[in-house]
Amino acid sequence: MSDKKAVLKALNEKARAIETLAEGEEESARALQEGPPGMPAGCTTVFDTGWETNPRPTYPVGNCQASARDFHGCAGDCWWPAQVPDGLTNHPDVDKQCPNVARDWRKLQYD
């Protein structure tokens, strides 16, 4: 970190804010791994990365087939909030808009 700081210089307000934070401001966010809860909130109830991320180097490999069949399972519980609607907070009614993804995917409206 100190090596990087020696050669990098903050040029704008945001960069200076980040630098200030790094120099001793109270943490406002932290990685979940640092605990508690101590594990990343992922796909399984042990809040580890789950079935679909599949860390194994060998069989079984692959995600759900077709991925649309896993859409509502992931949307409702907010497992992949960057990829599918977040059913816990921002899109609790996603099931009304698109109850059957294979049939209704054209009706999906979310950011």
Add this chain to the structure above:
Amino acid sequence: MRRTSLIGVVTALAVGLVSFQASAKDLFYYIGNGVIQVIDGDTDDIVADIPAEGWLRESALSPDKRYLYVTARRHLIHKVDLKANKVVQTLDVSGGGWDRFIYGFDVAPDGKTAYASIRARTTEGGEVVVKPPRLSQLDLATGKVLRTLELPWDAATLTTVRDGRMVYVIGKDLYKIDVSDDQMRLVETYPMYEKQMNFLPFWNYAWENGGVFMANYYTPELMGLLAIDKKTGEIRDTPLNGIPVFAYSVIYSPDKKKAYGVMDELNVIDLETKTYESITVNHQGTCYGINVSSDGSKVYVGGGGSTVTVFDARTLRPLKVLQMATDGMDLRRVTF
């Protein structure tokens, strides 16, 4: 005369038993989005739709099989009258400025209360406040929280055991909660995380399995089955031999000599040899839920996508593919 009467009574009882067995009927409940669809196990036709608000998740059956409780959007609890095929009550655990999310739910053996593991969040001064999960006992008639116990952060799925004297909660480890006294207490932790056991136990078929909660887990090397006898509280771990298959959910055959698992394939597991007997591709794609007819002749897979495939349990050939109204989460069997 007395002997004749005795024979008559025995005969009548025997006939009654035969007629009871003959009249046992399977109904399958497809847990969908905004709807529960009922499948007749004799004809494998959809015979009823039960509107139920929200994306649906856990389900638990009342002891008299009259009501199915189904959680929705992680904060609603629908009470479904299985005679009327209708939601007759909906409880909401959110309120008072708090969002609450149910990640484990089971009806107590008394049928009057339920246990839920609930996470809560709110905002204070623009900051998100998240509370550790709590085990809550709920009055099913009023929704009133009768008592709570703070749980470890990872606690989620749960099941009642030992006639309701204990609740087992699954997270990184399995937490045994004594609920027999006024004050609920964590009395034992069954280690799983240190054994590298990774669970997604959202599907369990305790009443279809004759009172055994079962979920599959993975380690970096293998798939195993963790079974909890709800009557005794005994935990049985069955690591399986061979390269693991992918499965979201698993269920016993009625004779418990086999288990079936499903994700992209229908997997048959020989429980005597603890090996995978067969792997059959489900051409409809990934399924979350699995179930078995009460006579063991048919296997049903469905949810995830909007299909239910009925397999012949002996030949593993698909007998029928049902197109459901919505995508779904699970498939439960109630035998009347």
